[in-house]
Amino acid sequence: MASRRIYVDLDDVLSETGQAFIEVLARHFSRRVAFDDITDFDLGRSFDLSPVELEEFMERAHRPAVLAAMEPIPGAAAVLGGWIDAGYRVQVVTGRPPSAARASRAWLEERAMPHHDLLFVDKYGRGGTDPESGAQAIPLRRLRAEEYCLAVEDAAHVGAVLATELQIPVSLLERPWNRAEELPPSAAGAAVVRCRDWAEIGERFARP
Secondary structure (H helix, E strand, O other): OOOOEEEEOOEOOOEOHHHHHHHHHHHHHOOOOOHHHOOOOOHHHHOOOOHHHHHHHHHHHOOHHHHHOOOEOOOHHHHHHHHHHOOOEEEEEEOOOHHHHHHHHHHHHHOOOOOOEEEEEEOOOOOOEOOOOOOEOEEHHHHHHHOOOEEEEOOHHHHHHHHHOOOOOEEEEOOOOOOOOOOOOOEOOEOEEEEOOHHHHHHHOOOO
């Protein structure tokens, strides 16, 4: 039987993380950057932060109050609900540090974001385990065993790994930091497809 499991990223796919990060940057670092000017996924470059500043920024940006205040991406909940009603299993797969587990789970529940599971994955070399919640970030390549029929991502380099190495079809939600990225060629039937918004994702992948 074909897989009916769908991978959905959290930051800037379900939550307006970039907008929240801009506010953290202005409040604590006295710098202002427009959302459309975040053209590099590396926030050290996009926000002109030194390695020490970036470490402080990421710690502040992942505090529970900041995560709780993030707005949901328009249209996401409706599409996820439709997939679940159609019998798919929606797994939220995040690269957040495991220390954000409690706040992330609370946000998904409070924002009524339809899903079955929340999985922490070491997408960016952060890894770790949160002793309070027990959440642990697993290696990205271990997702091969999940046999997803679709992944929704905003990070082009992660999408490339999912499609070319793990052979998972990817919907890349367009964001300023991925517009200039070249997409990898289709591999074994797994392609990376750009989508403007959740309305387009819902139309193109009504039945993943």
